[in-house]
Amino acid sequence: MQLHLPPSTEQLATLDARILVVSFAALPQLRHWVPYFERKYVTPHYTELNLPVPNDVFARTRFLADPALAAYHAYGLGRNSLLRVYGPLILWQYLRWFIQRKPVHRPHQDTLQRGGNFVVNRAGILTLAHTGRDQAERPAMADIIAALRR
């Protein structure tokens, strides 16, 4: 989500970069989720920053459905162990969200599927590959922006 908040949005515009968000949800489900994601997660962050949500907040983003996991597997993303997914950092994060009254919903999908972040430059070369030890570990925005410049 940091990719959809300032100052990342300005940096992405300067680089003329795009965001491809890949989900293993089916296309209809993903279509249904995108406006929910904006309403429940992106808009509140803009509100906290006292900024209006741009009409084109997803203008540089495409949301892609990969229910067959073809792209996930091409990028080495299989399934995690239960212990790794629900380790102490994740349980702490859920507790913080609960205390902050942030929405926490029981997922209806495979919660063990691994995710990841990658950056591909204009020449089609990987300049960042990050899967993280667990789902709480994401690359820093500065690292993603730096990789987009390479």
Place this chain on the structure above:
Amino acid sequence: MGNQPVLRLPRVGQVAPNFSLHATDGTNVELSVYPKPVALVFLRHLA
């Protein structure tokens, strides 16, 4: 887990593995012909 294929994480400096997927806007995206630098985010599940 038993039937999981052997997967290999691609490394920095390699050609990015290609894919072709349907987007929510009704278009098809093929990475290898995408003309822009791209941040790829593989979601774990829909929040």
